Amino acid sequence: MTNAMDSAATDRKRARRSRVAGWLVAGAVVGSGVLGGVLMLWPWERETVRPPAPAPGAQALTAVTAGVPASLPDLAVLIGERETFLRAHPRDARSWAVLGTAYVEQGRRTADATDYPRAEQALRTSLKVAAKGNDVKADALDGMAALANARRDFRAARSWGEAALKVDAKRWTTYPLLLDAYTGLGDHKATQRTLDALLELRTGPAVMARAAGVYRDRGWREDAAATLSDAAAAASTPAERAAWLERSGQLAWERGDLEDALRHFQEAVRVDPDQRTAQAGQGRTLAALGRTTEALNAYRVALARQPSPQYALELGELYDSLGLGQAARVQYDLLRARVREEAAGGVDDELVLGVFEADHGDPAAAVRRLRAEWRRQPGTAVAxxxxxxxxxxxxxxxxxxxxxxxxxxxxxxxxxxxxxxxxxxxxxxxxxxxxxxxxxxxxxxxxxxxxxxxxxxxxxxxxxxxxxxxxxxxxxxxxxxxxxx
The missing domain is CATH 1.25.40 (Serine Threonine Protein Phosphatase 5, Tetratricopeptide repeat)
Structure with a gap:
């Protein structure tokens, strides 16, 4: 017990040090800017030259290779660029890896599982043409781990992530993928080891967001909220900031702070209009606030652009709570249809389907599905x-x-x-x-x-x-x- 308490205290101190370090860096940047202005020229004596904004494809490339959320329009540009390039250079392993990982991110953002077979084909092509033991191969292995996580195949994600670390143990982008895999498998000791290793290798908003997820799973809600707030403030793109704002909204929702949750969800959608997870979060929160019409509209917008089975279940239950049984059944039918479509793309939806069957279908069938899921990946949500x-x-x-x-x-x-x-x-x-x-x-x-x-x-x-x-x-x-x- 003493070791666990020491580990918890160390993690809390590390999170605080990370935030303090961010403030110090920010202060240093501001201070150097002021000093530079005094030593060089007064503002009216020089022209302000701003660097050009990176092209959409370049923005998405930076996000994809760093394992952070990218905007959907930028992803579409990047995918188009890589597809065109690969027609002329079919043995460029790095471009195949980038294309595959971009497909994974696009599929995750849109809930379109047809992107996942395309992603797998591109990533396996990268592995086939890449030289053994180089960082390009690690790019593809990371992509395969991300794909497995998106499909909820956490055993495969663990295997691919651990293979990537054998190629390059210092590759920080692999560790967040393993955090997702170990969490899904209920391996809490491995999750802790992986977070410790990640924090030794890297700082920054993406790492803060991953650490916040671990803190949340341990019940450290205040630490998770503070770390996510820092991550959102330090995010480098609107899509990344919106993703961390959405997670902040989810934390606020879980602790019952409806106004704070709604504020975070609305800001996420304002920053990135394609942030449909936050749109569904608005629906969830507005329903709790009694703003039913707005809640229904928010869910409908989310489902129109990201037809997730989970959103269909939530909307169906909202209709049920309002006594609108027929409308609820429409959503439950949509859930079943979406599960079938995602299964064709290799997605494991047994968890959401089991949850649905337990309350709205056949509980015995739910037990059979969830027993099998528990044997495959015994995470907390499955338990x-x-x-x-x-x-x-x-x-x-x-x-x-x-x-x-x-x-x-x-x-x-x-x-x-x-x-x-x-x-x-x-x-x-x-x-x-x-x-x-x-x-x-x-x-x-x-x-x-x-x-x-x-x-x-x-x-x-x-x-x-x-x-x-x-x-x-x-x-x-x-x-x-x-x-x-």
Whole structure:
């Protein structure tokens, strides 16, 4: 326990040092600019020459090779440029790697899984024509790891990322990909080792954002929020800044701070109008604020440009909460159709499909899907979903084992999730563990009283049915026993 506490303290200190270092660098830049103005010329004695903005393709190339979000228009330009170049230079391994990685990013941003087979073909071509053991091969290996993460194939992502480190152990862009893979596999020790290695190799907004994700999973919400705020402030492009703003909004949503969440989501969309994840976040938040019409519109806009099965599930549940069953079924049908389309592109949607089946379809089928998913990649989200599916299927004793894995820090479940607490509380209530059930449901509503348009009212009703804890008499010590002491 002492080692874990020391490690936690070290991580917190490192995050603070990272922020302080950023402030010092900023201060140094400002100071040098002032000094340079005094020593050289007064402002009216010289012309202001601003460097030209990089071309869209160059902007996307910088983002793609550094593993940070790129804007969709810039990605389209970069993909077009590389496709044209490769027709004349089909053995240029680096260009194949860039093209493949750009396809991955475009597919991720648009939820268009047809980009993923194209990405795989380009990346495998790069590996085929690249010289052994050079950094170009590592580019393609990184791209394959990013592709596997986008498909939710975390075992493959781990294999590709570890292969990239064998080529170049100092290659910092590989470490964030491995963080995603290890998190998806529920390997918390490897996640910690990887973050430590990344922080030794690199600083900057992309690293801050990755560190914030680990802090969030440990339940360090304040550290995660502060680190993400620094990342957004230091971002070099609108697309990158919007991505970190969206994650800040998600953190605010998870802690129930609706106004802060909405502010971050709206700013993300303002900075990058193609930031559809933030658009869906607006829908989620506006619904909790009672601004239903705006919420429905936000979800529709998000789904029109990024038809994610998760967004369809959320919108369907919002319709259900409003008593609009037919509209909800339309979204659930869309979810199934999108899962089939993404499966054709190699995407593993068993988690979202299992979550959907548990509450709106066949709980037994959900258990089968999620058991198989747990065997493949036993992450925290899968543990929670499997526990809930088992509960819905009537197997509460086994359900509690998985719900515990998702919520107990000893099992890696450090994230402060209202949904996970709600699931565990309902399972404990069914097992007549009323005291822990009461605590868990109170915790869910304390973390975020608006965590789900369907689940939050059920949690409130279940807690009311449990009532107040029974009064218990204070034990009275026997006088003779007290005298003997």
């Amino acid at each position: 929670d979903a499997l526990g809930w599916a088992l509960h819905r299927a009537g197997n509460d004793k086994e359900a509690l084992r998985f719900a515990t894995a998702a919520t107990d820090k000893a099992h890696g479940g450090g994230v402060r999730s209202a949904l996970y607490a709600y699931h565990r509380g309902m399972i404990e209530r069914e097992l007549e563990l009323y005291a822990p059930a009461r605590r868990r449901l109170q915790d869910a509503l304390r973390i975020n009283p608006h965590f789900s348009p369907l689940g939050a009212p059920l949690a409130t009703a279940a807690l009311a049915a449990l009532g107040e804890p029974p009064d218990e008499d204070v034990p009275v010590m026997d006088a003779k026993r007290l005298r003997r002491r």
